[in-house]
Amino acid sequence: MKSYNSSIVTKQGLKQLIENILAHKYRLLAPKKSGEQLSFETILRAEEVVLNQLLRTMTTLSPKEVFFPRTEPVLRYTGQEMHDVEPPTPETVLFGIRPCDARGLELLDKVFTWDYNDKFYLKRREATTIVTFACSDQASVDEHCFCLGVGGDPTASSGSDLLLSTNGDDAFLLEVITEKGERLLNSCKEGVELQASDKRAADQLEAIKDRFVRKQDLTEVRHKMPEYFDSDQLVQETYRCLGCGICAMSCPTCHCFDIVDEPKAGTLGEGARVKNWDACSFALFTKHAGGHNPRELQCQRCRQRYFHKLAYYPQKFSEESLCVGCGRCSRSCPVGLDIYQAVTHVLGKGRA
Amino acid sequence: MNSIHEVREEARKLLEEKRVGMVIGYGKGKGKKNYPIFITDPQKVEELHFESDCFYNLAVYLRKPEVCSHGKLAIVVKGCDARSVRGLFSENQLKSEEVVMLELKCDAKGIGRDKCTTCRVKNPLTPEEKNPIDGEIAKILAMPMEERFRFFAEEFKRCIRCYACRQICPHCFCKTCIVEKSEPQWISSTPSPLGNWSWNFTRAFHLIGRCVECGECARACPVGIRLDILNRYLAKSVEEKYQFIAGMDEKAAPPLTTYKQNDNQDFIR
Numbered sequence A: 001m002k003s004y005n006s007s008i009v010t011k012q013g014l015k016q017l018i019e020n021i022l023a024h025k026y027r028l029l030a031p032k033k034s035g036e037q038l039s040f041e042t043i044l045r046a047e048e049v050v051l052n053q054l055l056r057t058m059t060t061l062s063p064k065e066v067f068f069p070r071t072e073p074v075l076r077y078t079g080q081e082m083h084d085v086e087p088p089t090p091e092t093v094l095f096g097i098r099p100c101d102a103r104g105l106e107l108l109d110k111v112f113t114w115d116y117n118d119k120f121y122l123k124r125r126e127a128t129t130i131v132t133f134a135c136s137d138q139a140s141v142d143e144h145c146f147c148l149g150v151g152g153d154p155t156a157s158s159g160s161d162l163l164l165s166t167n168g169d170d171a172f173l174l175e176v177i178t179e180k181g182e183r184l185l186n187s188c189k190e191g192v193e194l195q196a197s198d199k200r201a202a203d204q205l206e207a208i209k210d211r212f213v214r215k216q217d218l219t220e221v222r223h224k225m226p227e228y229f230d231s232d233q234l235v236q237e238t239y240r241c242l243g244c245g246i247c248a249m250s251c252p253t254c255h256c257f258d259i260v261d262e263p264k265a266g267t268l269g270e271g272a273r274v275k276n277w278d279a280c281s282f283a284l285f286t287k288h289a290g291g292h293n294p295r296e297l298q299c300q301r302c303r304q305r306y307f308h309k310l311a312y313y314p315q316k317f318s319e320e321s322l323c324v325g326c327g328r329c330s331r332s333c334p335v336g337l338d339i340y341q342a343v344t345h346v347l348g349k350g351r352a
Numbered sequence B: 001m002n003s004i005h006e007v008r009e010e011a012r013k014l015l016e017e018k019r020v021g022m023v024i025g026y027g028k029g030k031g032k033k034n035y036p037i038f039i040t041d042p043q044k045v046e047e048l049h050f051e052s053d054c055f056y057n058l059a060v061y062l063r064k065p066e067v068c069s070h071g072k073l074a075i076v077v078k079g080c081d082a083r084s085v086r087g088l089f090s091e092n093q094l095k096s097e098e099v100v101m102l103e104l105k106c107d108a109k110g111i112g113r114d115k116c117t118t119c120r121v122k123n124p125l126t127p128e129e130k131n132p133i134d135g136e137i138a139k140i141l142a143m144p145m146e147e148r149f150r151f152f153a154e155e156f157k158r159c160i161r162c163y164a165c166r167q168i169c170p171h172c173f174c175k176t177c178i179v180e181k182s183e184p185q186w187i188s189s190t191p192s193p194l195g196n197w198s199w200n201f202t203r204a205f206h207l208i209g210r211c212v213e214c215g216e217c218a219r220a221c222p223v224g225i226r227l228d229i230l231n232r233y234l235a236k237s238v239e240e241k242y243q244f245i246a247g248m249d250e251k252a253a254p255p256l257t258t259y260k261q262n263d264n265q266d267f268i269r
C-alpha cells in the first residue's frame, strides 16, 4: 500500500497535463513573462508556461489578483436603479503559485468571510483549483524569502489542491492534496504517465532550509510588538519610506480596498460602483474629510502596515501573522525597506 | 567633492556648527546594499557611504514634513540629483540658503534600470547632447498613430496605481495631487484602461520642462512601465522649443510655468 497519494511525472508528462487542462476548457492562469518580470496571466498554449523560470523567479505581483482583482465593479446603476453584479467565475486552474502564496490565500479567506461573506472573492475561490510548485529548486529561495520565520514552509501543501516539486533533473513529484485536486487530475490525466511514489515534497525540507539567509523566527513577535509602538528605533528604520503603495499592492495578503463610483462616459446617471486596491501606506488612506490625518507622518503609516501584519491580524483571527514571508515587498520597495529587517532590527535580535 | 571622506568631514562640521539640522545621504546595511539615511548626530557621519549602487535621488526627501522639521538641511547629491535640487530652487520650493549640497562625482555605473546608462550629467554642468533613449523614441515616432496608441495602451495596462512614480519624484511636490481631487474628480482613480491613460499622461504633462530625467520613476515602477520614454520625449521637446533644460540654472523657472509675450507659440494650433 502506498502511504501518500503522490506520483512521479516526467517533464513531458507535465506538459501533457497542461495541454489536457487547456483541452478541457479550463481557464489556465500561470506565471508568464512580461518584459523582465513574471506575472499571472491567462495561458492559451502549453508552451507559454515557463517552467524553468517560474521555479527560479517569483512573480512581481502576487496571485491574490486572481481572486481580488485590482479593480472590479460591485454594482451597476442606471438612474435610480441599482443592479447586482455577479463576478465572472469560469472554472480556473491557477498553476505555479508558491507555497507562501497558497498559504496567503488561506489567511485572506478569514478576512473575506469574517463579518461579511464577500461573494466576489469566495465564488472565485470556489471555481479555482490551485496547483502549487514547492520551492524545491536550487534557485527558488532567494535572500528575501523568510516563510520559515512566519510559520510557513517552502514545501508545505496547505492552501494547495495539487503540489508539484522537483524530483531530479527531468521529473517532478505530483501530490494530490484535496478532493478538488484529485478531480482535476482525474479529468486531465489521459496520456500522462504517473508512476506511484512514496516520496513527498516535504522530504526535501531539511536541504532547502540551508538556503535561507533569513532564519529568525517572527512567530512570537506579536507579543512584543506593542512595546515598540512608539519606539524611536522603529521611526528610524522606516524614515525613508516614500509612501508609495508598492509593498501593499504586491503583497499576497494585503487586502485593503477603496470604493468609488465610476460614471460611464457619455451617459447621464449611468455607471458602476467599483472596488479598487488601496494601501495603508498612502497618506490619503486615513485622511478625514475635514483635512485632519491621524497618521500624519509616513513612518506611522509604515508602522500600521507592520503592526497589521504581525500584531493585529494574529490577535484578531488566529495565532498566525498576516505576513507569509514571500519577500515581495522588500524585492520591489524602491528604497530598500524591508519588513523582516526592520522588525528583527527593532526587536533587537540582530540583522540578516 | 571627490571623495566620501571629504563629504563626511563637511557633514560633521555642518552638524557640529549647527549650520544644518540634518544630513541626507547614503548608508550601508550590514554587508548589504546602500539606502537613504538621515543623520542628525555629528558622531554618526562615518555612516555615510558612496558606491555605485547609490542610485536613489535623495532630493525627494527635501519636501517630507518630518525632514523639513529639522530646519536647514545638507544633502549628498550626484550630478543628476543636483539638477533636482536646483529645479526645486527655481520653482521656489526651497530657498538656496536652506540647503547645502554635498556634491559627489559619480561614475554613473549604478544598477538602477537604465537610469545610469542614459545619464547625461556625468559632467554635471555640461549635459551631453544625446540620450540613448532617443533611438527608442525615434522608433515610436515612426509608428503610425494606431500603433503608437497600442504601444502606450500596452504599457499603461499594467499600471496598478501604486503611485510610486509620483512618490519617488522630487518634482511631484503638490500637496494634493490632481488624482486625489474629487470635487470634481478630474482623473479616475481606477486602474482601468481609461483611468490609467489619464493618470500616466497627466502626470507626464505636469512634469513638462520640470522633469530632470533622473529616471527614478521608471526605476521604481514595479511593473516596468516605460515612463523614461515619455519623460525623455517631453524633456527633449522643451529643449528644442524653448532651449531649456530643467535643473541647470537655479534661477530659471521652467518655461511652461511662466508666460512671456515673445514665447514660442507657433506650434500651438
Ligand code: SF4
Pocket (backbone or CB within 6 Å): A240, A241, A242, A243, A244, A245, A246, A247, A248, A281, A302, A329, A332, A333, A334, A335, A336, A337, A338
Ligand atoms: S515601504 Fe517601500 S514600497 Fe512600501 S510604501 Fe514605503 S517606500 Fe513604498
Ligand code: SF4
Pocket (backbone or CB within 6 Å): A247, A250, A251, A252, A253, A254, A309, A322, A323, A324, A325, A326, A327, A328, A329, A330, A339
Ligand atoms: S508583508 Fe512582504 S513578505 Fe510579508 S507576505 Fe506581504 S509581501 Fe510577502
Ligand code: SF4
Pocket (backbone or CB within 6 Å): B165, B168, B169, B170, B171, B172, B207, B210, B211, B212, B213, B214, B215, B216, B217, B218, B231
Ligand atoms: S525622471 Fe521621473 S522621477 Fe525623475 S524628475 Fe522626471 S518624472 Fe520625476
Ligand code: SF4
Pocket (backbone or CB within 6 Å): B158, B159, B160, B161, B162, B163, B164, B165, B166, B200, B220, B221, B222, B223, B224, B225
Ligand atoms: S509606479 Fe508604475 S504602476 Fe505605480 S502608479 Fe506609477 S506607472 Fe502605475
